[in-house]
Amino acid sequence: MLGWGVEFLRAEMNRLLALLFHQGVLDEQFLQLQQLQDESSPNFVSEVITIYFHESEKLLRNLRLLLMERELSDYKKMEIHLNQMMGSSSSIGAKRVRNVCVAFRAASEQNNHAGCLRALELLEHEYCYLKNKLHELFQIEQQRALASVVRYPARHN
Amino acid sequence: MASPSTRSYHGCDKDSDGSKRGKLSVLIVDENVLVCRVHEMLVSKLKVAKELLTETATDGKEALDLHLSGSSFDVILMEMDLPIMDGPEVTKKLRAMGVKSIIVGVTSRDSKVDREAFMAAGLDVWLEKPLTAHKLKSVVEALEKK
Numbered sequence: 216m217l218g219w220g221v222e223f224l225r226a227e228m229n230r231l232l233a234l235l236f237h238q239g240v241l242d243e244q245f246l247q248l249q250q251l252q253d254e255s256s257p258n259f260v261s262e263v264i265t266i267y268f269h270e271s272e273k274l275l276r277n278l279r280l281l282l283m284e285r286e287l288s289d290y291k292k293m294e295i296h297l298n299q300m301m302g303s304s305s306s307i308g309a310k311r312v313r314n315v316c317v318a319f320r321a322a323s324e325q326n327n328h329a330g331c332l333r334a335l336e337l338l339e340h341e342y343c344y345l346k347n348k349l350h351e352l353f354q355i356e357q358q359r360a361l362a363s364v365v366r367y368p369a370r371h372n
Numbered sequence: 373m374a375s376p377s378t379r380s381y382h383g384c385d386k387d388s389d390g391s392k393r394g395k396l397s398v399l400i401v402d403e404n405v406l407v408c409r410v411h412e413m414l415v416s417k418l419k420v421a422k423e424l425l426t427e428t429a430t431d432g433k434e435a436l437d438l439h440l441s442g443s444s445f446d447v448i449l450m451e452m453d454l455p456i457m458d459g460p461e462v463t464k465k466l467r468a469m470g471v472k473s474i475i476v477g478v479t480s481r482d483s484k485v486d487r488e489a490f491m492a493a494g495l496d497v498w499l500e501k502p503l504t505a506h507k508l509k510s511v512v513e514a515l516e517k518k
Contacts, residue, residue: 244502251413259413266406298453301480303406305502 224359231352238311240345245308264349267307271342274300278335282328293323293331300338312341382416382424396421396512397444400428401435401462402451402478407501411449411478414505420512432457436465445473446515449503452479452490460493467494474515478503 235241252259274296281293297320304313315338322330396418400411408428415426427443429435432454448466452459463475477490477498487498497514499507 244504247502247504248410250505251410251417256413263406263409266409270404270406295453298480299404302402302404302451302501305480306407306410308502 220362221359224355224362228352228355228359231348231355235348240309240311240348242308242310244305248307261353263307264353267303267309268346270303271300275339275342282331282335288328288331290323290326294320297323309345312338312345315341379425379427380412393421395423395425397425397427397446399435399438399445399448400426401432401448401454401459402428403430403453403455404451407451411503414503414508417505418508418512431455432459432462435462439466439469439471444471447511448473448475449478450475450495452477452481452486460490463490463493463495474511476511
């Protein structure tokens, strides 16, 4: 029964990953990240994703603040933040988030305030979706790890 | 204020393969902590040297100061957008100092103008993020040929 639990959870993880790949939310760079994890760095993926969440939320806040400046938006600063977000997103395989950043950057280069606002809303939406799905993935992974270390009680004579 | 650079060492297990170089040192210059971590891990997985040394610098001035204090590297992975001193400026200064490292521009910028400006500053190679094991391996192979 316990073995069945581990296998079921592994299948759930694979199903979720396949869905995220199919939706274009993640790309092969995420697999590369998983391949970098090993016994010497067993929490590498979750460590990197945690940094990604922290940094992305800071960048999204900064982008919103810049766009709220009604007098003059600092498009140069916006592009720097966007390049940062693109760098992080592409490094973890967050394909859809990265693609929205590309469109956002294009609007910023044209000093298109309305375009930038629309892109920011889409970016926040895509980021939220990605974050929820990655949390789901890590929860399943944690349950699988727990299920695989549960032992039958030792026999006492 | 520049944050201190971080240095890490990775030694390969003893093996009888005499074809590996003794040491490979890589400087990762990027403000982005996540990118530095991923690049550091990618370098640590390279099976091209018995000893792998990585150091990170989170701004251009820090990268320059490392060289001024006597450090040298086989490969420098350089982002274009850096605080205090940007990638092209650091690259120009390093080349003016006589630095012969392979300098790889690794950036999210993809415009032809940016690429040409960065290459003109003294890069050996320009790569668009994300950096992958395959791209990194080809950089090291170019170093072997140099």
